[in-house]
Amino acid sequence: MLLYRKFSPLYNLGFFYLIVSFILRIALFFHPITQSSFGFFDSIKIFCLGLISDIFVFILAGGFLWLYLVFLSNSKYLKSYGYIIFGILLTLFADVLFFNTILNEYGGAAPEIGRSFIGLKTVLFGLLLFLPKYRGKIRFWLFSLTIFIYVVCILQNAISEYLFWNEFGVRYNFIAVDYLVYTNEVIGNIMQSYPVIPIFSGLFLVAGTFTYFIVKRSKNYLIEIPTFLEKIKLSGIYIGLFLISLVVIPFLSSKENSQNIFTNELQSNGLYKFYLAFSNSELDYFKFYKTLPNNDAFAILKNQIPTISDASTLRNIKSEVAENKKNVVLITIESYSAEFLKLYGNEQNITPFLDSLASQSLLFSNLYAVGNRTVRGLESVTMCIPPTAGESVVKRKDNKNKFTTGSVFAKKGYNVKYIYGGDAYFDNMEDFFSGNNYGIVDKKTFTPEEITFSNVWGVCDEDLYKKAIKTMNLEAKEGKPFFNHIMSVSNHRPFTYPTGKIDIPADAKSREGGVKYTDYAMREFFKMAQKQSWFKNTVFVILADHCASSSGKTELPMDKYRIPAMIYSPDFVEPRIFNKLMSQIDIMPTALGLLNFNYQSKFYGQDVLKTDYKPRALIATYQNLGLVKDNVLTIISPKQQVKQFGLTVIPNPKMGADFQIMFEEKLLEKRRTDLVNETISYYQSASQMLKEKKYQK
Incomplete structure (x- = not known):
């Protein structure tokens, strides 16, 4: 078999990823929220540089598939050390099943995840070891499942990127990272906002169909598993491409420098943008939140902190x-x-x-x-x-x-x-x-x-x-x-x-x-x-x-x-x-x-x-920024959204008046504009101070 054909699982899956990414880019390009016209060179950047970026991102994302393929072999089941490996897996599974391990120390779902993964790995290895007659069929279905998971993830990501663009008009940013942190709230929001069952039913049906064709074109890898020497050659090529990707992807990202924000967003790769959001950990206040003229924001802030200067919180604290x-x-x-x-x-x-x-x-x-x-x-x-x-x-x-x-x-x-x-x-x-x-x-x-x-x-x-x-x-x-x-x-x-x-x-x-x-x-x-x-x-x-x-x-x-x-x-x-x-x-x-x-x-x-202190409190998540004042909770959120809730104590007779902690939060129909502006003044001015490095010592 020609060496390039032994890359068939990777390049067939990669070709599928590129098609999905291209269709997604077209959909975002013509989306109603993309309120911009694009010149010839902008279009070239979006689709050509975007395609190159997608190729190298897939090379990185294909690392898990490469590892899976590299460790596929028959030799370990034909030699005595197959039993040694099985014994090690059994011992490891017994350890996590009956004894305290680092997984128990971590707590949460970690022990269950660890037991499930090691247990499944042990069972599958045992089946492949002791049932040589069915080894080919078992391996085929495991290979198909692996490809299916990749296909589902590719399609799921495309749907997620489209819905995210539909909400915010950008690729993934820190809000997407925030969604991973607040899983319960986000899942609840998705369940209420979208027809989840039809979407996922369709997703699995489409994923199954594409998996069938990808597996059909790639099963030659299973029929004639590469030799150890061939795997060394394949790994050398893949690792070389992997290292090149680590250089090329950031370089292409640096070329997202158009004055047209939509050009930059469409040119980029969503998965890499998600990685950058994790790395940079910032959400641009001035892009996503309601703002005031800068002078107005500090003027309002000065009502709360009277001694501050015009465009800064700098002031002198003096004692008598x-x-x-x-x-x-x-x-x-x-x-x-x-x-x-x-x-x-x-x-x-x-x-x-x-x-x-x-x-x-x-x-x-x-x-x-x-x-x-x-x-x-x-x-x-x-x-x-x-x-x-x-x-x-x-x-x-x-x-x-x-x-x-x-x-x-x-x-x-x-x-x-x-x-x-x-x-x-x-x-x-x-x-x-x-x-x-x-x-x-x-x-x-x-x-x-x-x-x-x-x-x-x-x-x-x-x-x-x-x-x-x-x-x-x-x-x-x-x-x-x-x-x-x-x-x-x-x-x-x-x-x-x-x-x-x-x-x-x-x-x-x-x-x-x-x-x-x-x-x-x-x-x-x-x-x-x-x-x-x-x-x-x-x-x-x-x-x-x-x-x-x-x-x-x-x-x-x-x-x-x-x-x-x-x-x-x-x-x-x-x-x-x-x-x-x-x-x-x-x-x-x-x-x-x-x-x-x-x-x-x-x-x-x-x-x-x-004596000049005016009671208030600031509370927030990563994206919902709140001010509590005058029994009103004001929340500003991305997409320039504003909500206000009237706060009413839910009295608990077991504690004194100073220690009541439960409140009914009732959405106000008529806003307190002064409190909205004060909320904006706090968060906008603080964001600006940090952005312009005015909060240095």
Whole structure:
């Protein structure tokens, strides 16, 4: 057989992909939303460069098929080592079936997925090994199934791209990435918006038909499986094309430089655009959201923050009394909803220490997290900025040398550190904090003796807090004040923790166990801290990074953003309840105010204890950006959409008036234009500040 014919599964499937991509490009070209005329050269770019891009993208996407084909052989079933391979697979399957593995540590659906995959692989290998008479038929149907999956994915992607264009007039961007994050909401939306059953019935029927023809033209590969030497030659050619693709695809993307946005979008490949959305993690506010003239946006913002300059949040913060350079320890707790605390009506007694500490602290009873992921919480307490569209600044490329809480403390002569129980490489934390001049203490800095328990996310909170105490003792000897930001990890799936610490068994792997162990570990931390020389000269700021869950009946369910927050410092901060509405971005400016710091600020967050503070909160997902004010929730979304909901408390007699967390969100028929404009002013100005690099330190 000629060597090129042994590429038949790849080039037949590739030819199908190119036809589908061409038809999709034609459909988008003539789509009513594509309100543009194209010149001759624009059309050449769209279809010629687009075709070349599609070819090289398929070469990359065909990698899994190439791996499958390379490992097809008869020899492993004819030799004794076939039984050895089968024995290894059986052992591996028994291990994941009956014992705890890294999959169990990760939690969620990972164990079931792992067992299913390894179990299926073991069964199929056994059938091919022990039923040589049926080996050809079994392999044929497995080959057909593999091609069918590829065909379904190609058609599914084309349908998805068309529907996405129908909504937004662009190829995939960060909104598409967002759709993967919010799977439940998106599937629900699709089920309600489109005739899903007919679409998928048609999809599988068409996919089956094309699979039949592709398999018919490609089964020569099964009839005469290439020899080992031929596979080496084929792999050499494929790897060469693969490496060329890695260079050519970005080069072609750089040629998407027309003044006509539609030309650029039609020329591009949707799959590569999806990859770029993952990499860049940004959503262009000015392209997708309702905007105001720039001067108007900052003028409206100035009503909320009176001392800001004309087109910036820059202002001077001045105190009438002397600065107090106490140590500051900021503790952000993983996934800790307000509803876990007894104060907010919980009757499980899973936060006894925090309930007690709250009564000794300045407690912010009406504080809302800005988002629903750790990186959003870290961004809010570090940069004190609204949650701009797309991914958090923590995960963006332009995330360094920003104006941060740490930069304010560093300018005052403080040691500044980020202390984390996991690997700070995760979620780009190391890049962000080191790029903003924080020293980093993470799992990599722990000695084996300092780790008594760990899981996939990092060391347990007790080990983390012991390391923090050691770190602060060393800092105290330097004679400089310190600001340390501690991020906990234990209250996270799989909710594993050391045995014998709390009355909920460690092997229960329950959310309640994770919450209670986190509370227990914090109690032990404060027991240790109270014995240290620096304790009386330290202010502790304690709050959650986000709630345990964010799903609800509305785009931004209020109860899923309410978090506990308090500032504790015996003999310095008077215990009381502050019940005005506020945002997570306000907590650190308020702490700086308690220390009477004089500094130049760019923070959107404010000292809520000042008399000119106007209560409001900012809450958001990746694309729905909200402002809570005057019992109204205003949400701005892509496609210049705006919604407003009236907020009415759903009273719970088990908790006080300051701790009610449930609200009925009723869509308003008549909009509050002033609140719409104020919402836009926050998010538009913050997006512009970041885009124009005005939020640098």
